[in-house]
Amino acid sequence: MAGAVSDQWQDDLDLILDAARQAGEIAYGFFGQSPEVWWKNEGSSPVSAADFAANDRLQSVLLKARPNYGWLSEETDDDAARLSCQTVFVIDPIDGTRAFINGEKTWCVSVAVVDRGRPVAGVLVAPALDEEFSAVAGGQAFKNGQSIVVNAEQGGQLVLAADESLVKKFEPAFRERVHRVRHVPSLAYRLAMVADGRIDGTVVKRNSHDWDLAAADLILERAGGRLTDLRREPLAYNRETVSHDVLVAGADHAVASLLPHLLDRPPG
Template sequence: MQANDHEADLALLTEAARAAGEIALKYWRRAPAAWDKGDGAGPVSEADLAVNEMLEAELGAARPGYGWLSEESADNPARLGAERVFIVDPIDGTRAFLADEGGFAHALAVVEAGRVVAGVVHLPALGLTYAAHAAGPALLNGAPIAPSAATRVEGASVLTSKLSDAASNWRNGEPGYRRSFRPSLAWRLCLVAEGKFDATISLRPCWEWDIAAASLIAERAGALATDRAGRALGFNGAHAQNNGLIVAPPALHADFLAHLRPWPL
């Protein structure tokens, strides 16, 4: 796949993400119907499904040969044999969306041979659009972004959940980082990419649709994005999960690996 193909796919994803935002905002703060998916999968709303339906139809029509993987679609194993695949989270941060908060995102990616080649994370309520393709810079609303210069876990500002605080995750107990949280995992990666926070970590399995688009944005900004053991992230897998996540500038990423217990525990 050539760079101009990456650019064309990025343009397609950007247009689709903005259309997704228009749909989502028609439901936002209007008490859309919502229900729990069960098995710990969290809530879903009529807005999630409306966005998903549009994206699957529009992106599928534009690239009929691409496979499809979305949080809100039944999985089709045919994607495993596709040369390129759309990986999509129609609304990442549904809980925030249903709470009338603006920190929800549309995360859209194109994956080729297990690697992301184009990605967009769009937050319509906040007017933020992060984007990158595999041969270009990471952009926020069209301007280049870069991660922080942090090098040490101690004192770093880290986007993560309380689950990461468990002493069992760390070689010598929880280090002294400053923990914050944002409801959209994709947005957390993007906030690291633009240097608003030093790192984001997740020490439990991560669904591909949550991290695909934003992992490329973080990498093109200059951060490292790996699983919790420091291994490269892979996409369009049969189970569609990666083994946790560490996203940080290179020196800080190395310090996280030095502090974390080897996996499996």
Template sequence: MPAPEDDLKLLTEAAEDAGAIAMRYWRRDPKAWDKGGDAGPVTEADLAVNDALQARLAAARPDYGWLSEESEADAARLDAYRCFIIDPIDGTRAFIDGQDSFSHSLAVAEGDRIVAAVVHLPARKLTYTATAGGPALLNGRPIAPTDAPLGGARVLTYRAAFEPHHWKGGHVPPIRREFRSSLAWRLCLVAEGQFDAALSLRAAWEWDIAAGSLIAERAGALATERGGGRMRFNSARAMVEGMLVAGPRLHGQLLDALAR
């Protein structure tokens, strides 16, 4: 069985190739359509990247399972010792709009834990990486989260998360909300200390958060489900019950402030 470091090298090279493919479509009016069922948009670039990643990664690791936003569900992954968890383009709406904040999110799960992860933003030339036993890096340099307190914390989340009923006593704490389209990148921005926390009270697809959760953890943040439980991956549902990612002090304070 390859070491996580070997899987990380494979993921990194595959992510760079994915970026080259995506950039051929970016800001060139790619064909796009809605997937229906509130699944959001998809473009020809998403599918081209997905096909290239699946061909490369499956050839290199034929015994690994495969879970991707743009592939048909394959129950065989549940019996695999390791499984790729892939979002070919995270932040598709940003990609369609010509914004540079889209990313490629690639991870390997061993059992229900992530052991290797890459989040690559080709238009920004940013590559975040981590293994379960190593540091979190941005373009090869170590990163770390902030140690911010609750008051004034900058939290990456969507508008509805600030509705009073989500918070104890209906009181939203004195935090500042900001937003980025790519969920994977939000976790990495917390990991590198650009923002203090990332929060989702909705169930999240595994491919959106698998890679970023390990990067955040190895940087020194806590990355849990919205209720504080451990994230588990390669599940039958392929979803995690929300997420809360922050430095240890702020993570506890946000958890205490949320309504249960």
């Protein structure tokens, strides 16, 4: 995890952390209050009034401070102009909207700065849990101001966030090693759980998006873990296509253990 922290990216980290806290406070004001909900993507994905309110605050604060940065958010119509920008904000105003509208606390505001395809500053703010995760390129990963690292222990039980249907497909000997945790709807928060060592890894089904991943990807990387595709390649962000195929995240030992089984039977 060696490297030097750029003053520019540290300034950006300070900016996005402040903005994410503001957005989190706005979203938390809707939490448990039955906000209005709409359905998008042919009725498969919910979005609430809280998502839009948090997104508006983030857009106002961030683009006022960095008008030359591009913008990619789950709750803003995509603008191809971002592709001509070297540096882009990548936003999910509420990652885990299903949890949010169901009164579950595992949702977060996810904000990243992506430069030339890779995240260089990232924050996750989870107001209902009173948790904040952050990282900057070349620096450490933090949770509530304390540095975090992945679980580096090898052998024995492998604690995973993965669909039960996938785990059932594993070979019996490997399946016996796996302890599957309860599903967490927020993908960003699941990656944060890997980063702070609560779980060893997670499998990401195809069709995740840049806004689900970018901030948490950097936090996980700076905590000593990694998020890769099935070819062991890191993700590239701010492409024309912002969705991804099957991914695996974890401490190195977890990724190495999982990949052979996923190559044989990748999840849908």
